[in-house]
Amino acid sequence: MSATKSAPGQRHTLRVGDNPIVKWLLISVTLFLTVILLVVPLISIFQLAFMEGVAHYFSSLMEADTLHAVGLTLLVAALTVPINLVFGVMLAWAVTRFEFRGRKVLMTLMDIPFAVSPVVAGLLYLLLYGNNGWIGAWLYDHDIQLMFAWPGIVMVTVFVTCPFVARELIPLMQQQGREDEEAAVILGASGWQLFRRVTLPNIKWALIYGVILTNARAVGEFGAVAVVSGNIRGETNTLPLLVQAQYEDYQAAAAFASASLLAMLALVTLLFKAFVEWRQERSLNIESDKERKAVA
Amino acid sequence: MATHLTAANVRPRHKRVLPGLSLSLGTSLLFISLILLLPMTGLVMQTMDMGWERYWQVITDERVVASYKVTLWAAALASIFNGFFGLLLAWVLVRYEFPGRRILDALVDLPFALPTAVAGITLATLYAQNGWYGDVLESLGIKVAYTPWGIVLAMAFTSIPFVVRTVQPVLEELSPEEEEAGMTLGASDWSVFRRVIFPALWPALMTGIALSFTRSLGEFGAVIFIAGNMPYVSEITSLMIFISLQEFDFAAASAIASVVLMASLVLLFAINIWQARYLRRLHGR
Numbered sequence: 001m002s003a004t005k006s007a008p009g010q011r012h013t014l015r016v017g018d019n020p021i022v023k024w025l026l027i028s029v030t031l032f033l034t035v036i037l038l039v040v041p042l043i044s045i046f047q048l049a050f051m052e053g054v055a056h057y058f059s060s061l062m063e064a065d066t067l068h069a070v071g072l073t074l075l076v077a078a079l080t081v082p083i084n085l086v087f088g089v090m091l092a093w094a095v096t097r098f099e100f101r102g103r104k105v106l107m108t109l110m111d112i113p114f115a116v117s118p119v120v121a122g123l124l125y126l127l128l129y130g131n132n133g134w135i136g137a138w139l140y141d142h143d144i145q146l147m148f149a150w151p152g153i154v155m156v157t158v159f160v161t162c163p164f165v166a167r168e169l170i171p172l173m174q175q176q177g178r179e180d181e182e183a184a185v186i187l188g189a190s191g192w193q194l195f196r197r198v199t200l201p202n203i204k205w206a207l208i209y210g211v212i213l214t215n216a217r218a219v220g221e222f223g224a225v226a227v228v229s230g231n232i233r234g235e236t237n238t239l240p241l242l243v244q245a246q247y248e249d250y251q252a253a254a255a256f257a258s259a260s261l262l263a264m265l266a267l268v269t270l271l272f273k274a275f276v277e278w279r280q281e282r283s284l285n286i287e288s289d290k291e292r293k294a295v296a
Numbered sequence: 297m298a299t300h301l302t303a304a305n306v307r308p309r310h311k312r313v314l315p316g317l318s319l320s321l322g323t324s325l326l327f328i329s330l331i332l333l334l335p336m337t338g339l340v341m342q343t344m345d346m347g348w349e350r351y352w353q354v355i356t357d358e359r360v361v362a363s364y365k366v367t368l369w370a371a372a373l374a375s376i377f378n379g380f381f382g383l384l385l386a387w388v389l390v391r392y393e394f395p396g397r398r399i400l401d402a403l404v405d406l407p408f409a410l411p412t413a414v415a416g417i418t419l420a421t422l423y424a425q426n427g428w429y430g431d432v433l434e435s436l437g438i439k440v441a442y443t444p445w446g447i448v449l450a451m452a453f454t455s456i457p458f459v460v461r462t463v464q465p466v467l468e469e470l471s472p473e474e475e476e477a478g479m480t481l482g483a484s485d486w487s488v489f490r491r492v493i494f495p496a497l498w499p500a501l502m503t504g505i506a507l508s509f510t511r512s513l514g515e516f517g518a519v520i521f522i523a524g525n526m527p528y529v530s531e532i533t534s535l536m537i538f539i540s541l542q543e544f545d546f547a548a549a550s551a552i553a554s555v556v557l558m559a560s561l562v563l564l565f566a567i568n569i570w571q572a573r574y575l576r577r578l579h580g581r
Binding site for chain 1: 312313314315316317319320321323324325327328331332333334335336337338339341342371374381385386387388391392394396398400401403405406407408409410411412413414415417418419422426428429447453456472478479485488491492493509510511513514516517519521533534535538541548549550553556557560561563564565568572
């Protein structure tokens with residue numbers, strides 16, 4: 001009996017778990033749990049959204065509050081993503097292209113937003129920029145309101161999503177090494193040319209995926225935004241906050257209709273991730289083919 | 297151009313050739329200071345203002361202590377569950393070919409892609425008395441929604457991807473030699489798994505569980521809808537901060553938040569040090 005396709009090397013020795021009974025038992029347990037834990041909840045979002053009919057679904061999406069929440073959510077994402085894109089690329093460039101003291105500390109600091117509870121994140125901003133905070137009091141005197149308004153929502157969203165781009169780029173850039181870029185500099189490329197012609201093509205897909213993740217989280221952030229938004233319906237409600245407000249008002253169908261928009265975005269994110277991984281695998285294969293031919 | 301290509305320019309490998317150190321490092325430091333470090337000063341000042349006695353009183357309040365216990369227990373159970381489920385998922389995804397494997401691989405990330413509030417209302421509806429799952433569980437005499445089990449469920453859901461994504465790459469790179477040697481010598485699957493594969497996997501598994509635990513401690517959106525939020529029974533610590541804020545008690549909110557923040561920072565540093573150690577050991581070999 002030959003083994004099932006296991007290692008990429010196509011070995012024909014039996015490996016652990018190759019016994020067909022074990023194999024299919026493990027696969028079916030996994031699929032069963034995945035369906036129960038992930039697939040059914042996903043489907044039920046759409047089922048619940050349409051529970052009062054298609055007409056109700058679309059009419060609740062066309063309500064002024066919902067449209068406003070969609071608009072605000074898009075605005076927050078549109079401001080957050082470019083900020084974190086620039087920061088992520090800068091940080092990844094600094095920590096993968098240079099050795100300096102405190103490099104590890106910098107990378108750990110970058111991870112803090114992942115570890116901190118979003119409610120704590122919101123609180124940090126509220127304490128500093130709220131009317132009682134030391135910056136907030138000064139802003140208040142100058143009639144600038146950041147908290148309980150859209151700028152505050154953008155600020156906490158930037159905080160919560162700032163590690164995503166860098167996190168996608170750092171492992172890839174570390175793996176790719178500095179040789180290509182060093183060669184380009186020696187050949188006389190300017191900084192911007194170097195980035196556009198050499199670095200960017202190499203990190204393109206990871207960068208796009210980082211942006212997609214940042215966007216998904218920026219659109220869906222709840223805890224931090226709930227703290228600083230003040231929850232004024234039709235004014236400072238983002239889509240996730242509207243979902244909560246509608247749900248707590250016993251407008252379940254409307255809540256799930258709004259939620260279905262967010263779920264669709266999540267599905268697009270997942271599809272895109274699968275696509276990016278497929279592209280990366282393909283480009284790796286092409287490269288290793290090239291190398292094999294070059295060696296031969 | 298050719299004039300630049302002298303040996304002197306090519307050889308020194310440790311000399312800095314690439315541009316942009318001051319620009320990229322400067323921007324990063326400025327950004328981290330503004331976004332991350334500056335806001336923390338507000339918390340420090342607020343807690344310093346309140347005095348030790350009041351601070352201690354707030355963070356050891358009976359209701360708050362009950363919330364620590366619930367949060368810790370639920371996060372521990374959720375991450376242990378994910379240890380098993382994540383290992384199973386990673387194993388099945390790496391070792392087997394079967395129809396739908398790619399879809400399964402993509403689905404694993406759903407909890408990261410789906411906004412937590414959406415996950416929260418969906419789980420609450422599914423597990424409530426008249427929901428699809430709640431109905432079945434009710435007839436078995438089990439209640440999940442609006443009990444601490446609901447908290448465990450929500451935390452487990454939102455942190456499913458951590459263990460899978462830390463174990464998967466290690467499992468992919470595991471060299472088959474030792475495993476095959478064991479198999480040819482006639483050892484059982486289980487004993488080869490226990491003696492050869494598991495020792496190689498467990499640092500990654502522990503990292504995944506620790507990440508899942510950290511994330512669960514801070515989870516808010518998914519939990520509050522399904523927890524029922526009964527004082528002393530099913531209130532999580534993040535909710536205690538949120539409630540204090542709604543009562544405009546900034547001091548109490550800051551005090552509790554400082555405990556949460558310290559706990560998550562300690563966990564984060566511990567995970568980073570642990571990871572650096574086992575990576576070094578891995579490459580040292």
